[in-house]
Amino acid sequence: xxxxxxxxxxxxxxxxxxxxxxxxxxxxxxxxxxxxxxxxxxxxxxxxxxxxxxxxxxxxxxxxxxxxxxxxxxxxxxxxxxxxxxxxxxxxxxxxxxxxxxxxxxxxxxxxxxxxxxxxxxxxxxxxxxxxxxxxxxxxxxxxxxxxxxxxxxxxxxxxxxxxxxxxxxxxxxxxxxxxxxxxxxxxxxxxxxxxxxxxxxxxxxxxxxxxxxxxxxxxxxxxxxxxxxxxxxxxxxxxxxxxxxxxxxxxxxxxxxxxxxxxxxxxxxxxxxxxxxxxxxxxxxxxxxxxxxxxxxxxxxxxxxxxxxxxxxxxxxxxxxxxxxxxxxxxx
Amino acid sequence: xxxxxxxxxxxxxxxxxxxxxxxxxxxxxxxxxxxxxxxxxxxxxxxxxxxxxxxxxxxxxxxxxxxxxxxxxxxxxxxxxxxxxxxxxxxxxxxxxxxxxxxxxxxxxxxxxxxxxxxxxxxxxxxxxxxxxxxxxxxxxxxxxxxxxxxxxxxxxxxxxxxxxxxxxxxxxxxxxxxxxxxxxxxxxxxxxxxxxxxxxxxxxxxxxxxxxxxxxxxxxxxxxxxxxxxxxxxxxxxxxxxxxxxxxxxxxxxxxxxxxxxxxxxxxxxxxxxxxxxxxxxxxxxxxxxxxxxxxxxxxxx
Amino acid sequence: xxxxxxxxxxxxxxxxxxxxxxxxxxxxxxxxxxxxxxxxxxxxxxxxxxxxxxxxxxxxxxxxxxxxxxxxxxxxxxxxxxxxxxxxxxxxxxxxxxxxxxxxxxxxxxxxxxxxxxxxxxxxxxxxxxxxxxxxxxxxxxxxxxxxxxxxxxxxxxxxxxxxxxxxxxxxxxxxxxxxxxxxxxxxxxxxxxxxxxxxxxxxxxxxxxxxxxxxxxxxxxxxxxxxxxxxxxxxxxxxxxxxxxxxxxxxxxxxxxxxxxxxxxxxxxxxxxxxxxxxxxxxxxxxxxxxxxxxxxxxxxxxxxxxxxxxxxxxxxxxxxxxx
Ligand SMILES: Nc1ncnc2c1ncn2[C@@H]1O[C@H](COP(=O)(O)OP(=O)(O)O)[C@@H](O)[C@H]1O
Ligand code: SF4
Ligand SMILES: [Mg+2]
Numbered sequence: 004x005x006x007x008x009x010x011x012x013x014x015x016x017x018x019x020x021x022x023x024x025x026x027x028x029x030x031x032x033x034x035x036x037x038x039x040x041x042x043x044x045x046x047x048x049x050x051x052x053x054x055x056x057x058x059x060x061x062x063x064x065x066x067x068x069x070x071x072x073x074x075x076x077x078x079x080x081x082x083x084x085x086x087x088x089x090x091x092x093x094x095x096x097x098x099x100x101x102x103x104x105x106x107x108x109x110x111x112x113x114x115x116x117x118x119x120x121x122x123x124x125x126x127x128x129x130x131x132x133x134x135x136x137x138x139x140x141x142x143x144x145x146x147x148x149x150x151x152x153x154x155x156x157x158x159x160x161x162x163x164x165x166x167x168x169x170x171x172x173x174x175x176x177x178x179x180x181x182x183x184x185x186x187x188x189x190x191x192x193x194x195x196x197x198x199x200x201x202x203x204x205x206x207x208x209x210x211x212x213x214x215x216x217x218x219x220x221x222x223x224x225x226x227x228x229x230x231x232x233x234x235x236x237x238x239x240x241x242x243x244x245x246x247x248x249x250x251x252x253x254x255x256x257x258x259x260x261x262x263x264x265x266x267x268x269x270x271x272x273x274x275x276x277x278x279x280x281x282x283x284x285x286x287x288x289x290x291x292x293x294x295x296x297x298x299x300x301x302x303x304x305x306x307x308x309x310x311x312x313x314x315x316x317x318x319x320x321x322x323x324x325x326x327x328x329x330x331x332x333x334x335x336x
Numbered sequence: 337x338x339x340x341x342x343x344x345x346x347x348x349x350x351x352x353x354x355x356x357x358x359x360x361x362x363x364x365x366x367x368x369x370x371x372x373x374x375x376x377x378x379x380x381x382x383x384x385x386x387x388x389x390x391x392x393x394x395x396x397x398x399x400x401x402x403x404x405x406x407x408x409x410x411x412x413x414x415x416x417x418x419x420x421x422x423x424x425x426x427x428x429x430x431x432x433x434x435x436x437x438x439x440x441x442x443x444x445x446x447x448x449x450x451x452x453x454x455x456x457x458x459x460x461x462x463x464x465x466x467x468x469x470x471x472x473x474x475x476x477x478x479x480x481x482x483x484x485x486x487x488x489x490x491x492x493x494x495x496x497x498x499x500x501x502x503x504x505x506x507x508x509x510x511x512x513x514x515x516x517x518x519x520x521x522x523x524x525x526x527x528x529x530x531x532x533x534x535x536x537x538x539x540x541x542x543x544x545x546x547x548x549x550x551x552x553x554x555x556x557x558x559x560x561x562x563x564x565x566x567x568x569x570x571x572x573x574x575x576x577x578x579x580x581x582x583x584x585x586x587x588x589x590x591x592x593x594x595x596x597x598x599x600x601x602x603x604x605x606x607x608x609x610x611x612x613x614x615x616x617x618x619x620x621x622x623x624x625x626x627x628x629x630x631x632x633x634x635x636x637x638x639x
Numbered sequence: 640x641x642x643x644x645x646x647x648x649x650x651x652x653x654x655x656x657x658x659x660x661x662x663x664x665x666x667x668x669x670x671x672x673x674x675x676x677x678x679x680x681x682x683x684x685x686x687x688x689x690x691x692x693x694x695x696x697x698x699x700x701x702x703x704x705x706x707x708x709x710x711x712x713x714x715x716x717x718x719x720x721x722x723x724x725x726x727x728x729x730x731x732x733x734x735x736x737x738x739x740x741x742x743x744x745x746x747x748x749x750x751x752x753x754x755x756x757x758x759x760x761x762x763x764x765x766x767x768x769x770x771x772x773x774x775x776x777x778x779x780x781x782x783x784x785x786x787x788x789x790x791x792x793x794x795x796x797x798x799x800x801x802x803x804x805x806x807x808x809x810x811x812x813x814x815x816x817x818x819x820x821x822x823x824x825x826x827x828x829x830x831x832x833x834x835x836x837x838x839x840x841x842x843x844x845x846x847x848x849x850x851x852x853x854x855x856x857x858x859x860x861x862x863x864x865x866x867x868x869x870x871x872x873x874x875x876x877x878x879x880x881x882x883x884x885x886x887x888x889x890x891x892x893x894x895x896x897x898x899x900x901x902x903x904x905x906x907x908x909x910x911x912x913x914x915x916x917x918x919x920x921x922x923x924x925x926x927x928x929x930x931x932x933x934x935x936x937x938x939x940x941x942x943x944x945x946x947x948x949x950x951x952x953x954x955x956x957x958x959x960x961x962x963x964x
Contacts, residue, residue: 100866112857127865162955612784
């Protein structure tokens with residue numbers, strides 16, 4: 004790898020103008036359409052947005068795992084100084100699960116139902132580091148302990164269906180962390196779980212990431228999840244990032260009307276008795292995006308200006324803070 | 337084959353369901369080819385007496401001296417035996433047209449009878465529920481767990497031979513498929529609201545079943561029936577080839593093939609080969625049409 | 640597990656008993672045995688004697704009891720034609736049929752799974768489409784005609800392989816088998832290919848559908864995300880998952896292959912029990928027909944039982960729930 008001391012200051016991951024499109028019979032689905040963000044070592048980034056906004060495809064694009072006919076058609080993804088979009092298959096494979104790993108959405112389906120847990124864990128080690136079965140097993144055991152699974156020896160010999168949903172996701176997280184990667188992309192790993200287990204896992208992952216200095220992209224549709232977890236937040240809408248900033252900036256003083264709408268529809272944030280305000284309308288159909296701002300048809304502030312594509316407006320002196328809107332909200336809530 | 341290739345419909349044009357299905361169907365070139373081939377075969381079968389160079393079963397028109405001539409040979413009476421002749425001096429092309437007629441009619445006739453029986457049994461099971469349903473479906477399950485050829489052979493062994501008995505065997509083999517199809521479709525429909533509504537209106541069971549349930553079971557039935565016609569034709573041919581099917585007075589394609597079997601070993605391939613091609617063309621064309629119908633009529637694929 | 644096997648065994652016996660009743664009623668009661676069995680031109684006295692000898696003058700239930708008692712002791716009556724025990728005739732022909740069926744199924748599995756996997760991995764490529772087109776053809780081709788065409792091409796035109804019979808057999812534990820000699824294989828290969836074709840088409844379709852389904856699963860995505868090489872993702876994660884249902888189906892289809900051997904054996908004059916059945920139907924040799932049917936039903940039931948037990952042993956999900964229950 005080209006990770007040299009001189010590059011330490013450069014962000015670990017720089018995504019710039021990423022476009023991932025799916026050509027279908029009915030037209031081109033622009034699942035990700037010009038996404039840019041960057042991530043420093045050890046940083047935790049929350050990627051938030053409604054279902055279908057392109058969060059998962061952004062994650063898969065980074066790992067080079069977009070299913071055909073989908074393809075990264077433009078933009079660049081630089082990881083530790085290496086351009087991933089043009090990286091040959093075998094080099095990309097050696098990064099996956101080793102330097103960059105991913106936890107995918109459904110805890111009931113991420114583990115192979117007919118393979119024992121020990122195999123599913125050790126194969127991840129042996130695919131990158133030929134340390135031998137015994138040592139791999141030892142590491143697998145430690146990895147289980149680290150995510151809070153008791154009696155790991157017994158668990159290693161079990162099959163996935165013998166675990167609860169929360170336990171399975173813990174195993175998946177243990178596998179993602181097993182080679183001590185620099186970056187973990189977690190795609191709604193807790194969405195399907197009970198609130199209490201969700202909380203526990205969030206806490207544990209946060210602790211682990213901080214301890215090991217692992218950077219984390221936490222994908223979720225739930226703003227409350229990122230509140231206590233992330234350093235920074237990117238809000239996605241219809242394949243684009245519409246707002247970014249530190250967690251405090253985005254949650255306390257959102258600039259984009261869409262972020263505002265998301266916040267207003269979160270129950271806990273509303274004063275008791277106040278009515279929840281849902282964002283009117285539906286997320287746009289992936290094939291029928293309106294011209295200009297994609298949020299136009301649902302936005303209370305929309306006017307003629309919004310027919311033109313709004314650019315991402317940075318904040319002077321703070322390039323990581325910005326919103327893609329012609330009429331951003333005032334800082335006052 | 338791009339069987340799943342469904343065209344994107346223009347939602348702006350309202351059409352009748354039949355025209356929509358037809359438009360969808362013919363959007364697939366392979367299916368269109370299958371349909372055209374099938375139409376041609378059916379036409380040849382229907383008009384066999386008109387299109388055949390000779391009536392192969394009119395002894396006055398055939399000449400044993402012309403026996404086993406290869407394809408393209410000149411006939412004593414003038415004309416050409418394009419596909420050769422059989423041991424009796426019959427023009428194979430004519431024999432194939434007549435054979436198609438018999439094979440297709442036996443296949444279609446047995447399918448219609450089996451369809452009627454299966455639909456009644458399946459609807460009765462779905463409607464009555466309880467013991468009757470369990471009994472009918474148990475019989476269906478057991479029967480479907482044995483290969484069709486075995487069941488047909490047992491019946492022929494028991495009933496003896498003859499055209500009617502072959503049809504009876506084909507019907508017995510097929511009815512279970514329809515019963516199962518109708519019942520599962522009817523079970524789904526039964527839970528839907530309009531059936532409840534019809535019940536509340538105190539419509540007679542017969543009217544509900546015939547007027548509401550049956551039309552909704554139709555799409556899967558059409559698909560199964562199409563595929564089953566092909567299966568019935570193949571099974572009849574197999575039985576006839578084994579000498580346990582149609583009598584020689586009804587020379588189906590299977591019998592023609594069986595008749596040429598003994599000459600195959602001496603290199604006179606055409607007596608078996610061409611009827612086999614006709615049989616294959618019939619089965620393939622029907623299956624292509626059935627495959628496409630399955631996609632076009634499948635509600636899950638409709639967007 | 641043991642309880643499961645015992646329960647399935649009892650079920651099997653019940654089904655076998657029910658089938659024996661159906662077969663008996665079918666063959667002994669629906670047709671008129673006297674007319675079929677005894678030469679109509681025979682002297683009346685001779686007819687009487689024949690009827691008594693065959694037990695056809697007894698009430699139906701008595702005939703069934705006799706039949707059942709015989710069946711339990713392995714005595715299913717004597718062939719009218721060969722005058723030897725019917726069951727013995729069947730058992731004598733069984734190895735030939737089983738050998739043919741096993742080789743056919745093996746061919747179908749060995750070719751069908753890789754081809755189906757390939758077609759599932761490359762559904763849009765020319766190769767994938769060609770495999771699927773071939774499998775549609777395999778479903779449509781009537782087995783007996785394919786048999787004739789194989790004979791035409793490989794025996795008559797090319798002269799490479801014999802067109803009929805089993806060739807010399809080698810005794811293994813007193814059972815003659817063909818697969819140990821080159822000449823045996825030369826006789827075996829055409830009929831086995833013929834018989835395999837339909838199941839090959841079936842296995843290609845099953846494997847392709849299973850592969851395509853598996854590729855969409857999260858665990859495959861996760862396996863890729865772990866950085867496993869493609870060959871391990873396909874060879875271990877995909878294959879392990881689809882293999883269990885496919886092997887199960889292949890096992891269950893073995894019964895149907897044995898039944899379908901009737902056609903192939905007739906085409907290739909393979910001396911198995913299928914050909915014996917056709918000959919017996921033509922000669923109205925009912926005890927042999929009944930014996931064949933009972934044997935094939937027993938084979939079906941045994942196969943179902945064995946496959947069920949194997950399946951529950953193979954699939955960890957079933958294995959563990961069963962052992963707990
Ligand atoms: N295989 C595919 N073919 C066509 N469109 C796809 C495919 N996969 C995803 N998409 C589209 O990409 C968009 C973004 O999907 P995704 O990233 O999964 O959303 P999210 O994770 O934010 O819920 C959606 O509109 C979806 O319809
Ligand atoms: S650009 Fe216009 S429509 Fe889009 S979010 Fe801003 S105000 Fe609303
Ligand atoms: Mg997602």
